[in-house]
Amino acid sequence: MLAQQLFNGLLLGATFCLVALGFNLVVGAMDRLNFALGETAMVSAVLGALIMTETPVPFPVAFAAATAIGGGVAVAVYYLSFRFVSADFPTASILSSLGCGLVLTAVVTKAFGSHQRSVPDVLSGVRLDLGVLTVSGAQLVILLLATLLTAGLYLFLERTPWGTAIRAVSDDATMAGLLGVPVQRVILLTFALSGVLAGAAGLLTGLAYHSISPFDGFTTTLTALMIIVLGGLGSVTGGVVAALVIGLIQTLTVAYLSATLRDLIVFILVGIVLLVRPQGLFGRNAGVLERV
């Protein structure tokens, strides 16, 4: 059973990982948090599930549509909550994006009701029996797509000119701007990418949970926040590792202790890390170098 539980945890971590990466991209580029990202994932998942149930298109098309919707919503959120909101007031874009999240939830509730929406299975006939654990078709799809997207993002950031530009802006936006990097467009791209990741995460989470609730958004954002704090703000590797760690902790807590303690254990872990090592497990030594 332990092997099966570990696999469950890994799977949960893989879906967490995608939203956390999206969250992290925006933090890197703008030093601002997009609190509507969880709702972006939720909207993409709801519409993705709708496409899967209402149209005969195969899953990959629905998945692509969900990522596109995620990207679009994230870009809209960028214009509403970031582009024209003054950076002098750090609370402004946080509240504004929370407002966007509220609107997204309300719109979905209004259009589709407050009940959870069922997400149809994929590859429901497939079952791999590996002895110590069995893997369903949906789980295979989730793991495969999450890994592909994470690796793709990594390669994009490291190997392409646009990826380099994103890293430059996240390192020092002013300097990057002086060097001719089109900062605004790079930020827009970052938001779109974060939305794509969130959209993918939303639908994959829906597959893993079998359904999606219009009220999932805030929890998703919160989990992503815990992950990037644990892994270190802006650190891609840290984000991936922290996502897997939190996925495993949550699963094992539920399996061997109690679901009531699930979030608590994660919270306490993050709290301790914050107080003892505020730069996160993988963060750079932020703050120590500032000269007076």
Add this chain to the structure above:
Amino acid sequence: MSSFTEAVVLQVGISVLLALGYWIAVSTGKYSFGHTAFMAIGAYTASILTLNFSWPLPLAMLASGAAAAVAGALIGWMALRLSMLYLAIITFIFSQLVNLLISQWEYVGGASGMIGMTGTTVPLVLGCVLIVVAYLVLLSRSRLGLAYKAIREDERAATASGLRITRIAVGAFATSAAVTGVAGALSAHQLMVINPELFGPRQALLIILYCVLGGVEYFWGAALGAVALSLLPIYFDWLNEWYEIVYGLLFVALMIVRPQGLIGRRGGGRIRLPRIPAGRERESVG
């Protein structure tokens, strides 16, 4: 006064208390995302005292203020040196902890909570608001209030001026928690029902919205925000399912037009809050 007017005044009054309490912490530049923890501590302390020990409500309110202040001082002492985001997270975690403890504690009814508290009256609420407003008027014209503003502006410059920022900020946080605790006690004895659900992230967000909608520069901005936001659902409930959409869009629009809130000056001064990824302040404070 009809019971409707009374209910409106009570609700607005308690919201104003919550906003003012929160503003005290914000005036030192510290945004908490867990003030519901202090509300819960206040509400439960007072409810235990009035229900199980038959204390009169005003006395129980004092006790709940004290209990919340102790908790506030403790969490403030641990967390106030953290940067804005981290402080928000730590306080949120704290509120979740409190919530969980309450929901597992059978003495206070666990997840079903407590029921049957009464005694919140209009004079009591208005009296509390008046006391807090008087305190804040005094504060905003005093050296202590100036010190709060200084810490909000620039902690390093504040240390250079000899301000003992940890002590001042923890004091502010504890005062803020105390007011919030009293508001929690009043709210419990108005609703007559409390359970852990009432003190979740939703309420925490609402308290922040009161302050930020009104503007954090002056305390009466926060009070105005509280009045507006607590009257909104009562007088605009005809919006029905459009309500939340309008409500969300209101914030989006407001933050574009007036990021400083309804009251307050725009730009000009460098309102310097720490950059998000900044780690712990380097100097050992306290």
Add this chain to the structure above:
Amino acid sequence: MIRAGTAGRVTAGLTAATLVLAACGEGSGSGGAAVYRIGLVTSSAGPFASNAKTMEAGAAYAVKLLNEAGGIGGTEVELVKVDSQNNPATTATLIPQLATKQKVLAIVGPVDSAGCEVACTAANKLKVPIVSPGAARPGVLENARPYGFTIAQPDADNSTPVLTKIVQEKGLKRAAIIGDEANATTKAQADLFRSVFGSTGVQVVKTATFKSGDSSFASQVTSVASAKPDVLALAAGPDDAGRIAREVRSQGQTFTLLGTGSLQSGGAAYVAAGGKATEGTLAAAQYDPHSAAPAAKALLDKAQAASGQAEIPLNFAYAFDAVHMIAKAIEEKGVKSDSDGVVKGRVAVQEALNGMRNHQGMADATTFKDGIAQRPQLRAVVQNGKFVIDKSAG
């Protein structure tokens, strides 16, 4: 600079403005009109928004039927709707608003237990009868008597005999329970299952926990499966229960799924979330959407035709009955529709509701016992994508 005076002035202004606004609201209600006003507390936000909408439709339909039949003794009934946005503080203000400003004789709603706890307690304090068409959490009316009523009977009383019978008939031996310990309603359901299994000698081989609304159930189901039960008791809201069912079947498990009456109440949501995986789920039930009782059948058929729904949801029927029971109380006591008599009228309605026996409505027979409806004890099974009342086993 330090602004002297401004603060004080503004604060005074704010206080004055609040009072004026509140006072304005007071007089504006058209209390004198010759109609019977019934309040309706709904919520367009939060996880019960859909249930609230169903309830609203049921209440509106009831009022429509009443008025088409000439109202109560020739006087029309008006439904006054307020929306709590799922916010307890707002609810606490809306009840006095209905009571003083709108001068309603009685209130229908809220549909959820948490909302009812606040609303019913507040209404009881103001001596306004209030009937919830859905609150079934144990103790929900604790501080709301004698004016608070709920048509939904808590599972503990309603489901226990039925579930005991199911367990015995099926010869179940090993049971697992899955529930949310931090939620009062599901915790009560878990306790109910424990007592049923305890009294029937079924061994509880595993108890798994979850948190409502937000988790993957893979881990819990893996744990449950490893204990090899022959029945899994679902102490969960219908949405969560549906997802649990999906996870159980997707892990290839075949044990029986068992739910309380609440699961059948939210049957549509359960089946929507769980799909095919819910087939064969057994549950207790207190409402039959295809009742054979003549009074209920006539009303149900008419409602089906009017609403175009193949099956009338529980909240619709309960809200419908709530309105009709209030109307019956008004008629019985000869309550006047003028605003002066409203206080006396409320007392009369309360007394009539408390004394009402076997009201034959859309949801069969209802009798209030200490404010809580005593409902039929039925048994249901999911067949072809919906809960069907198993009439053979009455």
Add this chain to the structure above:
Amino acid sequence: MAEPLLRVSAVTKHFQGVEALGEVDLDVAEGTVHGVVGPNGAGKTTLLNVVSGYVPPDAGRVELAGRDVTRLTPQRRVPLGIVRTFQNIRLFGGLTVLENVLLGQHGRASTGTRSLWPLRSGADRRLRAEAEQALDVFELAPYRGRRAAELPYGLQKQLEMARALAARPKVLLLDEPAAGMTAEGRRALVPRIRELRDEGLTVVVVEHDMDVISNICDHVTVLNFGRRLTGGPPGPVLASNEVRTAYLGT
């Protein structure tokens, strides 16, 4: 020389393995102006940070009038008399000019419940009058109600010094007071610092402008690569070969 007012002995500080200060000594006599000079990265600002308490040294002591203050936080050193300015000005930008100076007095003002008394009440009248006077001295009076961030750079520097002096320091640490100033501003700086010294204040100044240094200092210490290179009266020290080599590089 009598017992120095400020004594720094054998202070060492490493930043991630790099030595910023190595066993640096500094004795500052009461009522003198002491210059700390050296090329970029020599450790001047770090030394100032150690003296003011912003950077805890790895080893060594800081004493004020014989009292060990090495372990005190910056805000505890202010009431004892160690007050500083910053290289990149740190004012309360959103507060008014007058409020900035009032904050400088904070360590001397009453604390406890008295700190809640209105600023205009009797208790604070003396301090307030003093703050107004300071504004006059630093030619800031016309701007008293303006927000500090709105002032031009030169006036901001003046304000920072006024705020520092409002704490009535025994030792004033100035970090590059002339940097970014106009020629006129620099000229005004020299007599002002001299005046302060004549009133009995002890000043430690880090500065690149050698004209300013040689005009105001009674004594200079030269740092290079975190080590004390030499020290003495400004004329001969600044003219020495060692110092010239250090500045011009080798």
